[in-house]
């Protein structure tokens with residue numbers, strides 16, 4: 114232990130603070146027990162009380178690790194060897210597993226992933242929201258106390274679920290490659306197979322690479338701003354089978370464009386739309402402002418339930434259509450609609466939830482901050498012949514108070530905010546509007562817990578929480594929450 118001799122009081126400010134000795138330093142190799150998993154999916158272990166995060170390690174394992182980096186309170190270590198293995202560990206199906214950071218839980222049994230996601234939600238509700246969660250171990254009267262957090266609804270087949278890929282194009286050894294950025298860098302690693310996206314997307318990406326290589330197409334270089342092909346975006350409508358291919362280019366001219374079209378349509382007859390998006394800006398934003406149809410239609414169509422959606426090159430659409438339907442059915446269930454209700458859908462995006470609910474409500478008002486999304490929402494309402502929905506562009510926290518002034522009195526308010534959660538002014542407005550029911554759709558359990566606390570303090574009661582696994586093998590979890598005004602019994 115290093116001893117520190119205190120100096121004269123006048124030296125206090127010129128002397129550096131005494132170093133606190135950490136039990137490990139960079140490059141040390143230690144064996145640790147993994148006692149938990151953090152929200153990034155990294156295993157958590159301790160050396161003499163000092164926390165180390167270990168990517169790829171699972172709770173219950175004993176592992177040999179090498180320390181990569183130390184900070185005052187915690188450090189990071191690399192997994193070298195598993196000494197005692199968790200029964201939840203599975204063989205990773207990717208050959209590229211070590212380089213890709215996107216599927217953080219791919220080494221964990223799927224059922225264990227679902228259990229972990231539910232526990233993550235509970236931990237947030239308890240720690241951040243200071244909420245009582247129903248304890249299943251308790252029976253009798255006490256068992257009635259608290260919020261019911263259901264088991265996570267997972268997928269029957271948790272692979273091949275994504276309907277969209279946005280893949281950067283690069284060059285490796287003079288050859289065109291398409292894949293993903295290596296973890297923590299902008300180096301593109303070539304990828305032939307991604308098991309979480311629809312198989313057709315793999316086929317199209319490989320086809321685009323083959324055509325590009327044959328035609329000598331150059332890949333865009335982020336540093337120099339030179340080269341033509343930046344990204345390839347592929348969208349597949351699961352229900353109709355229609356496919357869109359978007360070539361994002363650094364310039365208007367695509368050499369041999371007829372060959373591109375002929376080769377894509379010959380090999381992939383399900384493709385109904387080939388578009389070009391032009392992005393000449395030196396930025397890592399994928400899309401530029403201008404999109405041209407090179408061949409076929411401007412949009413592809415898909416359904417969520419009975420509602421039809423037109424999807425253009427740039428429009429947002431949920432990426433897991435199977436679980437989206439599960440999520441929206443739960444939202445509909447928690448909204449408790451009979452056909453007589455007025456509903457507000459805050460943060461409505463392209464109006465997917467609004468239109469889904471409008472089939473069962475008297476009137477739905479949707480609000481969203483992105484003008485293009487509201488254009489899509491209105492077009493989709495028209496496409497489905499729905500006249501009982503109205504959309505407005507703006508921030509929910511500005512628009513909904515105005516609606517209140519205009520005398521709109523919702524029975525149900527649905528919120529589906531981005532990760533940062535609801536704006537405090539929106540929560541205040543909900544409390545003054547006093548709808549009977551609130552349904553909170555959340556992609557971030559910590560901001561959900563924070564916002565539920567505000568609603569609880571304002572006279573609302575969180576009844577049940579349904580976690581839904583929209584993104585298997587990643588750390589993300591979506592929740593739908595049933596919330597009642599205190600005086601409402603069911």
Ligand SMILES: C[S@@+](CC[C@H](N)C(=O)[O-])C[C@H]1O[C@@H](n2cnc3c(N)ncnc32)[C@H](O)[C@@H]1O
Pocket residue numbers: 431459460461462463464465466480481482483486507508509510529530531536556
């Ligand atoms: C999680 S998405 C939900 C989209 C939609 N409900 C759906 O299911 O597809 C959140 C949406 O909120 C929008 N948004 C972000 N801040 C907003 C705000 N202050 N007011 C209204 N919309 C906002 C985003 O543009 C995004 O479309």
